[in-house]
Amino acid sequence: MVEEAFRRSWGRVLAALAADLRDIELAEDVAQEAFAIAAARWPREGAPDNPTGWLITVARNRAIDRIRRERVLAAKTEQLAAELRLGSSAPVEQSQIPDERLELIFACCHPALAMEAQVALTLRTLGGLSTEEIARAFLVPTETMSKRLTRAKRMIRDAGIPFSVPAAELLPERLAAVLAVIYLIFNEGWGSDRAELSEEAIALGRCIVELLPDEAEAYGLLALMLMGHGRHRARFASGGLVPLDEQDRSLWDDAVITEGRQMLERALGLRGGGPYVIQAAIADLYLREPRDWRQIALLHAQLEQLTGSPVVRLNRAVAVAELEGEEAALALLDGLDLERYRFLHSTRAELLRRLGRDGEALAAYRRALELSAGGPEAAWLQRRIEQLLARPHAGGREATTGIEPV
Amino acid sequence: MRYALLIYNDEQVMAQRGSAERGRITDEIREVLDRSYVLDWMRLKGADSATSVAESGSRSLLTDGPFLDSKDYLGGLILIDVADLDAALAVARELQEIRGSGAIEIRPLLEARADRNG
CATH class of the missing domain: 1.10.150 (DNA polymerase; domain 1)
Incomplete structure (x- = not known):
């Protein structure tokens, strides 16, 4: 208590x-x-x-x-x-x-701080995450993260970084960093089934939307978070992660998902086409049946062009697997600089498993397990490994994708 | 808070500037320097007038030229007293718009030292 x-x-x-x-x-x-x-x-x-x-x-x-x-x-x-x-x-x-959290988040996300320091500091101060948790989220050793946090806190104090909401002309410039930070807080909760963290991120997202009612990206982010969070009760069962297609939809919170869609509408009404709006549109498409893989792949391609992010390519590969098959998807993953990113390995593992390349799939699942933070996600990976080991011979395709956008 | 704005000039750009343009820039900068939050300022002569003394083991080493060899050199210093870093950044940005080249480094003053002087 x-x-x-x-x-x-x-x-x-x-x-x-x-x-x-x-x-x-x-x-x-x-x-x-x-x-x-x-x-x-x-x-x-x-x-x-x-x-x-x-x-x-x-x-x-x-x-x-x-x-x-x-x-x-x-x-x-x-x-x-x-x-x-x-x-x-x-x-x-x-x-x-x-409530001075907004002032604090703008101080923590000040451009005089390195972007990675901004994110870490906001997670520590507003998210209440431990240094170890933040280090894990950023794939760096705890000691590195601890030094990064200390340096950032001293920089705010010594350089006189203000604890205030920036003036109107500076506000849009500061927004992108703030949104990135909020999304990372959300993802920390999303990945480890800590709904309170996701809710914290959503609350901050609502704060921003209230303050900046004309910013499409702020609505886009809020929409994205709500559509994810609306499914959080269905994402984990008996200590394991449940893939999107195996989720019990009666556990979805329709009110939250509907609110997410409304936020997406507002973002589109503001002619938003930034990364968060696109991601929210993708999230929306993923929740609809039958799934429009072509549109999903298209939006991912657009997003990849916009961000150049290897993680986006990883997600595009998931859609491409549905459209063109696993081989095409695996080709997209070749050479991605994400060796320490556990979802690269779990996604590859899933594609390899579907192709019946059990040996390679097993190795990839094990690498993902090594990198995972434990908890439900690790339990899910462990289950997959056991299923593969129990499989009498190399099988064909399975109905469920077992892959979720990350 | 008090900040020092360290004004770095780009040697090449400065050499290419005509006297009319220099005069215009100087006038516009002077307008900023006259404001109440400017505590003090100074301009330095060119980097080719610099002499450096550095410690090398047990003896001092005298060299001609600036201590740090770079195409940008420290051309001056402005001390300001403003509310916070955002206010200091706004001043630096305004100056940079006037100057159109080089860079300004913003450094907070160590307050104990500032108190002794102030």
């Missing part, structure tokens, strides 16, 4: 503190202390009526103590200013907490 409250409150608490302190590292430190106190106290004494306000109040007091202690050592005008902004140590009422 405490853990759940933590996950929900972390972004809000950190955003409120960072806005006052203008120092994410310090904000994170004192927020962690407050959460630790809560973890010790709440199970014994019960949670307060207003957990978020309580956490912010305790963390603020910690910050004030720390600033005073440090000011004795070195007079720092920045810290004095932070203390003034923190104001009184009176308890914070729920109604008085402005």
Whole structure:
């Protein structure tokens, strides 16, 4: 229960503190202390009526103590200013907490930071992901990620990156990075069946749409996320991943999917044709029966041209497999620079399995399993490996694709 | 916050500029320099007037020319006091639009040092 409250409150608490302190590292430190106190106290004494306000109040007091202690050592005008902004140590009422997550996300996605640092920082501060989780999502060692985060936090503090929503003329320029970050948060939840993370991303996506009602790409992203999230209850069963075509459609949340389609309509109404709008259109096509593979392959080709992304080519290969066969799809995957990307191996494995090339399929499944983060996805891969090992001889095609757009 | 804008000039572009164009650019930059958020500024003579002293083991080494050899050289420095990095970036962008070449590096001042001077 405490853990759940933590996950929900972390972004809000950190955003409120960072806005006052203008120092994410310090904000994170004192927020962690407050959460630790809560973890010790709440199970014994019960949670307060207003957990978020309580956490912010305790963390603020910690910050004030720390600033005073440090000011004795070195007079720092920045810290004095932070203390003034923190104001009184009176308890914070729920109604008085402005949601400052948007300000925080624009600080975290500032172009003065490297793109990869922007993404990592937003996942850490607003998504509440651990450094290890972020490292895994980006295929880098934990230590590298830890250094990247520290450097980014210090850059925000030292370079004076503002905690504010950019001025109107700068807003569109900053939007692309923010959307990329939100989509990555969504995908982290999507891949590991952590609906709360996906919901966090969707909430941020809604925030952006509200703030920027004329941006087609913002609607496109929200549409894409909603159409995925609407199926999340059907994507996992008995600890394993269920491919799209094997999903129990009665578990789909039609209201969420419908909302996603409405967002797509709005994006198209704004004449959107950017990467997120195209991806949302593809997601929409995937949910319709019978599937229009030609249109799906076409949109993927358009997207590949727009982004030059090897991951897009990987997805195009899935559609091409349906249109032209597995051999053509495998040819598209040759030479893709995605050795550490587990979906390359799981997709290749699936294509090879359908061709009856069991030995190669097995090797590819095993490589995907090695790279996977465990959990339902690993369970699904393990099941595939066992099925292959149990197969008496090289078989022909199977009805289900077992491949899902990634 | 206080920032130093380090103005880097492209040697080749500067050499090709006529005096009329230089005059226009100088006038437009002067207009920016007169604003209240500009604390101080200075221009440096050309890189060919530079002398560098570097430590090499136990002895100082004297060389002619700038310490870092590059086609862009430090041509001046502007100290500004603005709200945040976005405001500093806006000033730098405006200057770059006037200058049309080279680059500006934005560096926050170490505040302890700034306090002692301010």
